Amino acid sequence: MKTIARRRFVSVLAGLAAAPLLPRAASAQSDPFAPLLLKLAGGAKVSPGRVTVDTPRLADNGHSVPLTVSVESPMTAADHVRSITLLSERNPRPIMATFHLGPKAGRPEVATRVRLNGTQHVLAVAQLSDGSYWSGSAEVEVTESACLDAT
């Protein structure tokens, strides 16, 4: 049982290694988020940076993955985060949520639990009060359950 389990684990790893990994600073052609960002930011530039997506590297279950998104911002009336949108690379509905903050938020950080339909990147896009857009992403491995459960 130990050897079989080890072999299976290695073959799972090999499978993961063979799967194409998306480059983080993706070019416009291969970036799956590009059309979404275009729609979201209305053509404005979305710069990678200032946004951190904290989520486990390996999810226990795709039904519920803890996720915390935070943005570097002084959160003053003059300079604050207006909104944070969570985007999924592979879910059937790519826009997962939009959180509207504002200067009274105090700390530009939101935590929630998301559903992820398989291994993918999650992208968080923050719109700041000056109209600029910033993004951050994280990759999450989501595997199948060892045993099926149809209860």
Add this chain to the structure above:
Amino acid sequence: MVALVQMPRQAKRGEVIEVRIVIQHPMETGFRFDLLGRAIPKNVINNLSVRYNGSEVFLAEMGSGIAANPYLQFFTVAEASGDFVFEWIDDAGQRGAERAAITITG
């Protein structure tokens, strides 16, 4: 809908406080099928707003990408004593609400 809210009952003026809410709701994606093969209709809490003494301090627009029994943790600045009102609505039009009071010291 059963919901739980956690936030400090007291805070100093200007203090950044942590607010947490969790709501019992299936956040039905619309992609699941019942045992007879019929699609279970989509029904998620699509809007949750938080008002502090009447002004909105947080708004979450959510979709099926948020896990069942949605959990949200966010922050806000404690200003004046008063009420926090949490209100939400799902795709089927069902509404839910919770209140929490806060006392500001100093």
Add this chain to the structure above:
Amino acid sequence: MVCLAHAAEPQKPTPLKSGIEFASEDVRKLQGDDFANPGMLWVARGVKLWSEAAGKSGKSCAACHGDAAKSMKGVAARYPRVDPGAARLVNLEGRINLCRERNQQAPPFKHESDELLALTAYVAYQSRGVPVGVVLDTQNRRNFERGRARYNTRVGQMNLACAHCHDRNWGRQLLNETISQGHGNAYPTYRLEWQTTGSLQRRIRACYFGLRAEMPPYGAQELLELELYVAWRGNGLPIETPGVRR
């Protein structure tokens, strides 16, 4: 049917480890956070149900039992047990339903209904930290032996017994999951796979499904007897309800 254990004394895993010890850091954190733990939503509902009048009696649980924190402490740790009135083995869910019928003249809650899960979770929550302590006696000895035999009997297309995973291979990997010892001390539990809270019977049925075996129906004698054996096997482990599992 092939039975595994021939020893006179049933084998318990050593050292005894709750399922939470095999869980990831995220799941452990979730179970340990009384606010973020989704199972607490059912406990919260249980608080309400406890004080609601039910059935023709118009009495609530509180009318007889008062403060659950006092009256229900330690109760969950003794189940499943043989109910003297009904003269049969019942689990905590079954005992709650018996109380509804006898003392509240209310219809029993359906298996896996939100109300039954909420009340069971609420009652078991009062025993958090209390070690599981089912007692074997002449009344439940046959139930126990049948439960033990079933635990060691191969089932399904995969032709495995509970013992194969949970006695012989706990701690080892099944794909990316670590096999636990198969205890029931955290039930009713919030299972991420279910996206809701569920009973131990649901979990056992899920295991049957995983082995591609026909699932015994809710309330089946086989499930109750397995629950008794599983509880005895985990005697000493603290109740963790509401648990969180993947």
